[in-house]
Amino acid sequence: MSATAAQAVIGFEGPPDPDLVRIRDLVYQVAGIFHPDSKLGLLWERCGRRMKERKTKTFREYFECLTVKPNRRAELLALLNEITIGETCFFRNQAQLHAVRDLVIPTIIEAKAKLPIRRMRIWSAGCSTGEEPYTLSMLLLEESQRRLRDWTFEILATDLNERSLAHAKNGLYGSYGTRNLSAYYREKYFSPEGEQLRVQPVVQRNVSFSRLNLSDDARMTFMKSVDMVFCCNVLIYFDLASKRRVIQHFYNNLLPHGYLFLGPSESLYGVTEEFRLVHLPGATAYVKGERSLAGKKAS
Amino acid sequence: MSATTTTTKLLERVKDLKQIPTIPAVLAPLLRYLEQPVEDLDIQKVTDVIAQDKALAAQCLRMANSPLFGRFQKIDSLRTAILGLGFQRVSDIAMSCGVLNLTPKDTGGIDPVVFWEHSLGCALVCRHFARTISYPDPRKAYLAGLLHDLGIVVNLWSFPEEFRRVFERARSQRIPLHEAEQAVLGFTHCDSGSLLAENWDLSADLHAVVSLHHCSYESSEHAPLIAVVELADLLCRMSGLNYGYLENRQVNVLEQPGFAVLLQKFPALRDFDWARLTFELDSYMDEVHGLVHAIYRK
Structure with a gap:
C-alpha cells in the first residue's frame, strides 16, 4: 500500500472517507468480500484504478457508478476483478492450509475410520491456473507420509476458463505465483525450467482438471462424495440467486463431515442457512448442518 | 493430597506470599x-x-x-x-x-507483550461487539475485556516455575491455557484472578468476569457481561490476537454458552454476522501490536 493510500485511510489526515466505507459495504453486501479498516488502503488503490478508467474524481461519484449509473453491474464486476487480481499463488492462505493439515484432515480421518475404502476427495471449484489444487496436492503428499499413510486422494480441479485450465495442466509457473514457496517445497516438488518452475508429475498425478460452469446444474450434481470444497473468490461474481444454487450444490455434494472453504475475507452471511460458520485456528470454514439451537452446549 | 486440598494450599500460597501486585x-x-x-x-x-x-x-x-x-x-x-x-x-x-x-520481568515463558496484546485486543473486540449488538455499556465491556485475565498476572507473580510448565504444555499441545492450568496447577487463572479482584476491590460485575469467564456462569446476575467477554476472548484466541499460539480446535460460536446467554437479551443476535466480526479483528492486530510494543518496551 502506498504511503498516500495508508494516510488516506488511517492517519492524521482524517477518518476513512465515508464514501469509501460505503463502497466497502457495497462490495461486502454484493460479493461477500470484506475489507476491514486495516485493508481499506487496498480498496482505495483498487477503486483508484477503476476511477482513473472511468474518469471519476471522487469516491462519491464512483459509488454512483457502482449503484445508479448505466452499466453499474459491469463496473462492479470490473472492480471485483481488480480486487481479486494477483490473488492466485501457491500456498496463498497459510493459516487455512495449516488448519486443514492440523485439524480438518484428522477430523475427516476419524469420520471415515470405519469405512473400508480410505479415500479423500477434494474439489477446487474455480481453480484458475492451478496453484490451489497443486498446493493441496503437495499438502496431501506430505501428509501421506504421516496421517494419510495408506490413503488415496484425488483433487478435482474445475474452472470455466479454458485458457486458465490449459495453463494449469501445463504446470509451468513464474516467480510471482511461486513467491510463497518455501525452499523445501520448491526443491522437492518443482523442477527449474529457465526462469520458471515446473510442477513435478508426482504433484500432478492426483489432480484432474476439467471445465465446469458452476451454474450448470446438471453437471454440478456429478461432483459427488467430496470431503472438502475450496471455492475462493469465485462466488463473488454471482448474483444472490445463483450463489444460493451453487452453495446448494456444494451442500449436496459434500459428505456429512465435509468442509467448505472460501477466500480469507469472504463470507456466506445472508446466503445460506444450511452451512454453519466454524472458527479453525487462524481461519474460518463452513460445515454442513442445521443452524444450532441456541443454548446447545459445546461438546 | 486431594485436588481440593492442592487448590486450597496453592491459593493460600498466593495470599501468604503477598506477591499479588x-x-x-x-x-x-x-x-x-x-x-x-x-x-x-x-x-x-x-x-x-x-x-x-x-x-x-x-x-x-x-x-x-x-x-x-x-x-x-x-x-x-x-x-x-x-x-x-x-x-x-x-x-x-x-x-x-x-x-x-503489571506483569513481572520473569514471565514464565509467556511473552508479556503477547499477553497484553491479547488483553488489549480482547478489550477492543468486547467494545466493538457490545456496540454492534446494542449492549448497554460498551465501556464496561472494554474494561472487562482488558481485565479478564488478571489471574494470569497472579500466576506469573506467584507461581513462575509452575506457570512456565503450564504455558509450555498449552503451547505444545495447542490447548486452551485454562485447561493446561487445571492440569498442572489444579486451578485456573479464574480462581487466582478472583483473589486479585477481591484484593483490588473490583466492582461486582468485573469481579464476576475475572472469576467466571471460563466457568459455568449462566446463573450469574452478570452473565451478559461475562458472555460478551467469553465470546470476544474466544474469537481473539482463534485469531491473531491469541497468547502467542493458536489452539488446535474447531469452534462454533453458536454453541458457546455465551451465545445462549446473550440471545435471551439481544434477539437480533440470531442473525449476527460473525464472519464480519472475525474479519474486523484484523483491523486491530497491527495497531494493537504497535501500541503494546511501544508501551511495554519503553
Missing part, C-alpha cells in the same frame, strides 16, 4: 471514578491523577494518538486528549496503560 496508585482512583455516573465525573481530577504519573501520561498520549481510539488529529497533551477524545476514552486509555505495567 498491588493496584497501581493511579488506577485505584480511576476505577472508582469509572463506577460513578458520567455526569458526576470531574475531568480536572482525572487529569491531575493521570498527570501524577509522568510515564503513564506519556503512554496515554501515545495510545490516544492511535486510530484505535478514533482520533485522527495529533494529540499532544492530556488536556487535548480529554477535550478531543472525551473523559471516558482517556480513562479507558489510562487503565490500559496502567495494567500493562
Whole structure:
C-alpha cells in the first residue's frame, strides 16, 4: 500500500472517507468480500484504478457508478476483478492450509475410520491456473507420509476458463505465483525450467482438471462424495440467486463431515442457512448442518 | 493430597506470599471514578491523577494518538486528549496503560507483550461487539475485556516455575491455557484472578468476569457481561490476537454458552454476522501490536 493510500485511510489526515466505507459495504453486501479498516488502503488503490478508467474524481461519484449509473453491474464486476487480481499463488492462505493439515484432515480421518475404502476427495471449484489444487496436492503428499499413510486422494480441479485450465495442466509457473514457496517445497516438488518452475508429475498425478460452469446444474450434481470444497473468490461474481444454487450444490455434494472453504475475507452471511460458520485456528470454514439451537452446549 | 486440598494450599500460597501486585496508585482512583455516573465525573481530577504519573501520561498520549481510539488529529497533551477524545476514552486509555505495567520481568515463558496484546485486543473486540449488538455499556465491556485475565498476572507473580510448565504444555499441545492450568496447577487463572479482584476491590460485575469467564456462569446476575467477554476472548484466541499460539480446535460460536446467554437479551443476535466480526479483528492486530510494543518496551 502506498504511503498516500495508508494516510488516506488511517492517519492524521482524517477518518476513512465515508464514501469509501460505503463502497466497502457495497462490495461486502454484493460479493461477500470484506475489507476491514486495516485493508481499506487496498480498496482505495483498487477503486483508484477503476476511477482513473472511468474518469471519476471522487469516491462519491464512483459509488454512483457502482449503484445508479448505466452499466453499474459491469463496473462492479470490473472492480471485483481488480480486487481479486494477483490473488492466485501457491500456498496463498497459510493459516487455512495449516488448519486443514492440523485439524480438518484428522477430523475427516476419524469420520471415515470405519469405512473400508480410505479415500479423500477434494474439489477446487474455480481453480484458475492451478496453484490451489497443486498446493493441496503437495499438502496431501506430505501428509501421506504421516496421517494419510495408506490413503488415496484425488483433487478435482474445475474452472470455466479454458485458457486458465490449459495453463494449469501445463504446470509451468513464474516467480510471482511461486513467491510463497518455501525452499523445501520448491526443491522437492518443482523442477527449474529457465526462469520458471515446473510442477513435478508426482504433484500432478492426483489432480484432474476439467471445465465446469458452476451454474450448470446438471453437471454440478456429478461432483459427488467430496470431503472438502475450496471455492475462493469465485462466488463473488454471482448474483444472490445463483450463489444460493451453487452453495446448494456444494451442500449436496459434500459428505456429512465435509468442509467448505472460501477466500480469507469472504463470507456466506445472508446466503445460506444450511452451512454453519466454524472458527479453525487462524481461519474460518463452513460445515454442513442445521443452524444450532441456541443454548446447545459445546461438546 | 486431594485436588481440593492442592487448590486450597496453592491459593493460600498466593495470599501468604503477598506477591499479588498491588493496584497501581493511579488506577485505584480511576476505577472508582469509572463506577460513578458520567455526569458526576470531574475531568480536572482525572487529569491531575493521570498527570501524577509522568510515564503513564506519556503512554496515554501515545495510545490516544492511535486510530484505535478514533482520533485522527495529533494529540499532544492530556488536556487535548480529554477535550478531543472525551473523559471516558482517556480513562479507558489510562487503565490500559496502567495494567500493562503489571506483569513481572520473569514471565514464565509467556511473552508479556503477547499477553497484553491479547488483553488489549480482547478489550477492543468486547467494545466493538457490545456496540454492534446494542449492549448497554460498551465501556464496561472494554474494561472487562482488558481485565479478564488478571489471574494470569497472579500466576506469573506467584507461581513462575509452575506457570512456565503450564504455558509450555498449552503451547505444545495447542490447548486452551485454562485447561493446561487445571492440569498442572489444579486451578485456573479464574480462581487466582478472583483473589486479585477481591484484593483490588473490583466492582461486582468485573469481579464476576475475572472469576467466571471460563466457568459455568449462566446463573450469574452478570452473565451478559461475562458472555460478551467469553465470546470476544474466544474469537481473539482463534485469531491473531491469541497468547502467542493458536489452539488446535474447531469452534462454533453458536454453541458457546455465551451465545445462549446473550440471545435471551439481544434477539437480533440470531442473525449476527460473525464472519464480519472475525474479519474486523484484523483491523486491530497491527495497531494493537504497535501500541503494546511501544508501551511495554519503553
